[in-house]
Amino acid sequence: MTATDSRQPSSRARPVIQRLAAILWPSFIWAGVASMVLFAFADPVDLHAISFPDWQLSRTAGYSIGFLMFWSVTAASSFGTWLLLRDRKVLNQQHQQPTDPSN
Amino acid sequence: MSATDTQHHSSDDSRQVVELYTRSEKIYPREVQGRYARLRAATVWLLLGLYYLLPWISVHGQQLVLFDLPARKFYVFGMVFWPQDFILLTGLLLLAAFGLFFVTALAGRLWCGYACPQTVWTEVFIWLERLAEGPAAKRRKRDRGPWTADKAWRKIAKHSLWLVFALWTGFTFVGFFTPITELADKVLRFQTSGWESFWIVFYSFATWGNAGFLREQVCKYMCPYARFQSAMFDDNTLIISYDQARGEPRGSRSRKLAHAELADNKLGDCIDCTLCVQVCPTGIDIRQGLQYECIACAACIDVCDDVMRRMDYPTGLIRYTTQNAIDNKPSKIIRPRILLYTLLLLVIMTGWVTVASQRAPVMLDVMRDRNALYRELSDGQVENSFLLRVMNRSNQAQEFTITASGLAGLNIFGDATVKLESGELGSLPITLRAPRSGIKVRNDIVFTVQAVSQPELTIQETSRFIGPR
Numbered sequence: 075m076t077a078t079d080s081r082q083p084s085s086r087a088r089p090v091i092q093r094l095a096a097i098l099w100p101s102f103i104w105a106g107v108a109s110m111v112l113f114a115f116a117d118p119v120d121l122h123a124i125s126f127p128d129w130q131l132s133r134t135a136g137y138s139i140g141f142l143m144f145w146s147v148t149a150a151s152s153f154g155t156w157l158l159l160r161d162r163k164v165l166n167q168q169h170q171q172p173t174d175p176s177n
Numbered sequence: 178m179s180a181t182d183t184q185h186h187s188s189d190d191s192r193q194v195v196e197l198y199t200r201s202e203k204i205y206p207r208e209v210q211g212r213y214a215r216l217r218a219a220t221v222w223l224l225l226g227l228y229y230l231l232p233w234i235s236v237h238g239q240q241l242v243l244f245d246l247p248a249r250k251f252y253v254f255g256m257v258f259w260p261q262d263f264i265l266l267t268g269l270l271l272l273a274a275f276g277l278f279f280v281t282a283l284a285g286r287l288w289c290g291y292a293c294p295q296t297v298w299t300e301v302f303i304w305l306e307r308l309a310e311g312p313a314a315k316r317r318k319r320d321r322g323p324w325t326a327d328k329a330w331r332k333i334a335k336h337s338l339w340l341v342f343a344l345w346t347g348f349t350f351v352g353f354f355t356p357i358t359e360l361a362d363k364v365l366r367f368q369t370s371g372w373e374s375f376w377i378v379f380y381s382f383a384t385w386g387n388a389g390f391l392r393e394q395v396c397k398y399m400c401p402y403a404r405f406q407s408a409m410f411d412d413n414t415l416i417i418s419y420d421q422a423r424g425e426p427r428g429s430r431s432r433k434l435a436h437a438e439l440a441d442n443k444l445g446d447c448i449d450c451t452l453c454v455q456v457c458p459t460g461i462d463i464r465q466g467l468q469y470e471c472i473a474c475a476a477c478i479d480v481c482d483d484v485m486r487r488m489d490y491p492t493g494l495i496r497y498t499t500q501n502a503i504d505n506k507p508s509k510i511i512r513p514r515i516l517l518y519t520l521l522l523l524v525i526m527t528g529w530v531t532v533a534s535q536r537a538p539v540m541l542d543v544m545r546d547r548n549a550l551y552r553e554l555s556d557g558q559v560e561n562s563f564l565l566r567v568m569n570r571s572n573q574a575q576e577f578t579i580t581a582s583g584l585a586g587l588n589i590f591g592d593a594t595v596k597l598e599s600g601e602l603g604s605l606p607i608t609l610r611a612p613r614s615g616i617k618v619r620n621d622i623v624f625t626v627q628a629v630s631q632p633e634l635t636i637q638e639t640s641r642f643i644g645p646r
Contacts, residue, residue, distance in 0.1 A: 092398045095391070099399045114263035117249060123619075133247045134355070134372045 097156055101148035108148070109141045203320070204393060205313040206303070207455040211479025213290075220291045221300050229345070232352040239602055246354045250542055256533070257540050257568060268529040275525065277402075279518040281409040283510070285416050286473035289403070295395050296472065298346070298388035299458070302339060309335035313455075339389050340381075347381030393459040396472050403469055412500040413509050417473050419453075419464045419495045420446075420503070427464070435488050446490050453477035453495060463495055539577070539636040540568035540602075541626050550643045558610045560590070561642050565605045567626055569597035575628045579607060583622035584642055586612045594629075609642060616644035 088096075118136020122129075131139075234241045236255065243252040251258040258265060280287055289296060310316045310331045319328050351373055352360050363369045369377070387395055396403055410416075424447035447464070454462045456476040461468050463477045475497070482492040499508040546562035553559055569575050579593040590608040597603050609622070620642040628634035 088398075091391070092394065095394070095399045100401070103401075110266070111263075114260045114266070117260070132370070132372070133249070134370065137246055138372045138375065 093156065097152040098149055101145060101152045104148045105141055105144035108144045109137070112140060112144075113137060202460070204458065204460045205317045206458040206476070207313045207452070207480075208307070209456045209476045209479045211482060213475035213479050217291050217296075217300065217474065221297050224292065224297050225301065229349050232349060232357040235358075237602060240356055240358075242353065243356060244354050245356070248542070248544060257542075262536070265529065265533055268525060268532070272522065272525050272529065275518055275521050278409050279515070279522060281406055282411070282414060282514050282518060285410070285414050286406060286471070287415075289396065289472035290474040293472075295387060295392075295400070296474070298384055299392050301342065302388040305338040305342060306335055309338060339385055343381040343385040343389075344377070346384045347377040347379070350380040351376050393470075393472075396459060397470050403472075407469065409514075411512070411514060412504075412506075413512060415497055415499060416467055417463065417471065417475060417478060417495065418467065418498050418500075418503060420493070420498075421464075422503075424464065424494050432488065435490070446485070446488075446494050448484065448488060450484055452480045452484060456480045536570075537636055538570045539575075539626060539628070539634050540566075540570055541624065541636045541638045542566040542568075543624055543638045543640040545640065545643075551645065553613070553645060554610070557613050559613055559616055559642075559644050560608060560610050563607045563609065563624075563640065565607050565624065565626075566602060567595055567597060567605060568602045574598050575630065575634065577626050577628055579605070580625045580627075581607075581609055581622055582625070583639075584611050584620050585615050587622065587642070611642065613644075616642070618644055618646055620644065 118131075118133045118140065121140075122131050122136055231242050232240060239252060241252070241254060245252065249260050251262075277288060306316070310319065319331070322328070348360070348364060349357075354376075355373065360369070360373065363373070364377075391399070423445060425445045426443075427447035427449040428444045429449050430444060453464065454460075456479075457463070458474060458476065459470040459472060461470045463471065477495050478497070481495040485492045485494055501508045542565070544564045544566070546564065549562065551559050551561050565579060567577055567579075569577070574597065576594060576596045579589065579595070581587055581589055588610055590610050593607065595603045595605050607624075621639055622642045623637050623639050625635060625637045
C-alpha cells in the first residue's frame with residue numbers, strides 16, 4: 075500500500091455526479107407528485123392570501139415556489155438516507171491519518 | 178528506473194484501478210444501420226414531432242393541448258379538465274403505469290429502446306454530435322488527442338447546436354403550461370416573467386445534461402423503471418438475447434474458411450468481431466446474457482445481422498426472442514400475468530370513460546381582470562371586471578344567460594347573454610357593479626350560467642368581488 079492509496083476514495087464510493095443524481099432525481103419525481111396533489115386541491119392564489127398577502131406573487135410563482143419547497147424537503151430526506159447508507163469503509167477512510175499504519 | 182519514475186508509475190496505476198470503479202468510461206456508441214435503427218429513427222421523428230408541434234396547434238383559437246397552470250385549466254384535445262377532475266388525472270397516470278407493466282410483461286423494454294424521452298433526446302443529441310464531430314471512432318480519437326483549432330471549433334459547433342436544441346425544448350415545455358403563442362411573443366421581446374425564464378432555462382439545462390452528458394448513466398443509475406422492470410419479466414417475455422448454443426465457441430476466422438470451420442465443429446457462429454459491444458449505448462456485452470443495463474435498443478441485433486449476412490450465415494445470432502424459445506420450449510403469449518394486466522387496464526379505462534362522460538354539460542371558467550382589482554365610480558358604486566369563458570358541451574346550440582349573486586345590490590352592467598354552438602367556447606367580458614356600502618375587501622360571489630331553452634343546463638362558479646380597503 076502506498077500513501078496515495080489511503081487518500082483515494084474507496085472502490086465502493088460512487089462518482090459525485092451519480093451521488094447527486096441519486097439524491098436529486100428521485101426527490102424531483104416525488105416533489106412533482108406532491109405538488110400535483112397539493113395544487114389539485116389548493117389554488118396558489120388562496121395560499122398566497124393566507125400566507126404573505128402583501129407580496130406580489132403570481133400563480134406561476136406560487137406553483138414554482140411550492141414545487142421548489144417540496145423538492146428541497148424531499149432532496150434533504152434523500153441526502154439523509156445517503157448519509158446513513160454510506161459504507162463504513164468510506165467513513166473510516168476519512169478519519170485515517172495520512173500515513174497508513176500498515177506501511 | 179529512478180525513484181520519481183517509480184512513484185509516478187505507482188500513482189498512475191492506483192488511479193487507473195480507482196477509475197475503473199468510480200468514473201464511468203465515456204461511451205462512444207458506434208453508428209448502426211438496420212431495421213431497428215430505422216424503427217427508432219421513425220419513433221424519434223414521431224414523438225419529437227408531436228412534442229414540438231402539438232402546442233402550436235389551435236382549434237377555434239384554443240391551444241389543443243395546454244395545461245394552463247396560470248388559469249388552472251387543462252385543455253386536452255377539446256376536453257377541458259379542472260383541478261376538481263384530479264381523479265381523472267390519477268386515472269390517466271394509473272393507465273400509463275399499468276400500460277407500461279403490460280407492455281413490459283409482453284415485450285420487455287420496448288419503452289426504453291424506442292419511446293423513453295431519455296432515449297429519444299439522446300438519439301437527437303448524438304445526431305447533432307455526429308454532425309459536428311463526425312463518427313464515433315473519430316470522436317474518440319480526437320477527444321484523446323491534444324487541443325487543436327479543428328477540435329475547438331467542432332466542440333463549439335456541437336455545443337451551439339445542443340444549446341439551441343435544448344433551449345427550443347425548454348421553451349416548448351413551458352409552452353405546454355402557458356399559452357405558447359403568447360410565450361413566443363414574450364420570448365421574442367425578452368419579456369418573459371422571471372419564473373417563465375427560470376423554467377425554460379431549467380428544462381433546457383436538464384435536456385442538455387441528460388441527453389448530452391449523462392446519457393446511459395441516467396438509465397443505469399437514475400432510472401427507477403430499470404430497477405424494477407425485471408419484476409414484470411417471465412420466461413415468455415420478449416427479450417434481446419445472444420444465441421449461446423449457436424454462437425459458441427466464438428472465434429475469428431477468415432471468410433474463406435467460414436463454412437469449413439463450422440463443419441469441423443471447431444467454432445460457433447460468433448466471429449467475435451465485438452461489434453455488438455461497440456454499438457451498445459450502455460457499453461455492455463450482450464453475449465454475457467440479459468443484464469439490467471440493457472435498454473433493448475436492438476443496435477446489437479442490427480449490427481450482428483449485418484455481419485452474419487456478410488459471413489453468409491443465417492441472421493438472428495442476436496435476436497428478439499424469449500427465454501422459453503432459447504430453451505426450446507414453446508412461448509406463450511396468454512398467461513395469468515398478461516390476463517391480470519389486461520383486466521386491470523379494462524377496469525381503469527371503463528371507470529375513466531364513465532367518470533369523464535358524466536361531467537357537467539356546461540363549462541364555466543371565471544377569470545378576474547388582471548389589470549385592475551376594482552374601480553370606484555362617481556355614483557358611489559364599485560366595479561369589478563371579469564372574463565367568463567363558457568363552453569357549451571351539450572350537443573346542440575344554446576343561448577345562456579349569466580347572473581351573479583352573493584352581494585347586496587350586485588348587478589351586471591351590459592349584455593349578459595351568449596349564444597354558443599355545440600362544443601363552442603365563448604369568452605365573455607362581464608362588468609359587475611355594487612354599491613360601495615356593505616362591500617368588504619373580499620366578497621365571495623357566485624356566477625350562474627343557465628341555458629334559456631333547457632334550464633337544467635346550468636353551472637355555477639364562485640369568484641371574488643374586491644372592494645377598497
